[in-house]
Amino acid sequence: MVTLAEAAQPAGVSASTVSQVLSGKRSVSTTTRQRVEQSIREVGYHPNAGARALAGKRSNIIALMTPLRTDMYVPVMMEIAIAVTPTARTHGYDVLLLTGEEGPDAVRRVTGSGLADAMILMDVELEDERLPLLRDTDQPSVLIGLHADTTGLTCVDVDWSATGALCVEHLAGLGHRDIAVIGEAPAVHERHTGFAERTRDGLRSRARASGVRVLHRPCEGGYDARALTLARVFDERPGATGFVVRNESAVEPLLAPLRQQGRAAPEDVSVVAICPDQVAVQASVRPTSVAVPAQKMGRHAVEHLMAKLDARGSDEVVLPAPELTVRARSGPAPAAS
Structure with a gap:
């Protein structure tokens, strides 16, 4: 320092x-x-906040690093952040929100200045440049997300591989043999963001085991981009009858282009979304969905961080099993004509 x-x-x-x-x-x-x-x-x-305080006194601040990217579904990120803040307050901690895309520089600034007692990192990539810095410091930290190497880390996340597999399992069980996946924006995959990559791997792995064909296509935001992605899917796989939507912003807008293509759900196609429950239930046509428990993840991250601050916690990976809620928009595959 x-x-x-x-x-x-x-x-x-x-x-x-x-x-x-x-x-x-x-x-x-x-x-x-x-x-x-x-x-x-x-x-x-970086001015050391700890040095300006009494010896041994904590700042009682948690740094929450959540880059707000335009290619990601910001409401979910903010839902996690909103859950972190009141949970931290119950333990007497305030939250410093770092929203820039500074990456390692922000980690250096926080760990080197004593500005915060601990850190929570979101938007974790499989090969994340921030992680070596965290491993080199004694400051407690928790990841909301999963790195490729979790050695010496505490991670709270959804089991995204199991989530992808569960979607295929549900559709395959209904007789769908050709499944299309509407994925996150291309930039999310280019960064090798953990949740997107692991979900895709889980989808493909279960599809191979089930003898199901899967076509994965990233999708940008905006109505035109979604309609174009859907049109390309049907050009490549005109026989697709099952859809997995791994892009929260596309859940509602996907239904209108499907209708324009003359395909009704669930008579012609079945739709399974990976999204928070509120996104699914507020859609005009409610899809079957696998929940993204954003608030629970935020609360669990703080609780694990408090345990580490109190020298009670150990490094661990917490991956709750996914839960699928069946609604009216998934049904048996249509009979081949």
Whole structure:
């Protein structure tokens, strides 16, 4: 960790001058201030909140890192964040929300400054650049998501592989032999985001075991993009009768293009969505769905973090089994004509 004296050296000033620039308690010339600010940026100095407090005193702050990306379904991310905040308050902690896409830089800033006692990371990728930094620090942390290597980590997530498999199992059990998957935006897969990759792997694995064909197509947001994706699916697989929607924003908008294609649910096609229950029940045509328990994940992450802060917790991976709710939009595959 960079010290105050090390931050002062490139600027040619004393450590006390750097402190004065940071605190603003004393007047410092504009030229000196600019030199100090440049030096701070160059050496990566972060004021240590813990050092300004009494020895051994915690900040009682949890950092929640949740990049709000335009290619992801933000309501689910915020639902998790909203669950984290009141749960943390019941333990006497406030939440510092980091919403930028700074990645490792944000982790360095928080762990190096003593600004927070612990950290929760969301939007976890299979090869996440933030993880080596967390492993190199003693600061407690919990991931809402699953890294490719969970050694030395505490992770709270849905068993996405089992979720994908459950969708195929349901449709295959109804006689559907040709299934199309409307996936997340292409950028989500390009980043190898854990939940999207694991769901796709689970879908494909169970499809192979069940003798079912699966076509997976990523889908951008917007009505036109969804309609185009659906049209391409039917061009490639005109016999598709089962649909898995792994894109929360596409659950409701997918139904209108299906009707325009002359395919009614569940008479011609069956639809299974992977989404929060409220998304499924608020749709004009309620699909069968596998729930995304966003609030429960947020609460569990805080509870595991509190256990680690109190030296009660150990590294573990918590993956509740998925639950499928059958509704009217999935039914037997239509008889071949």
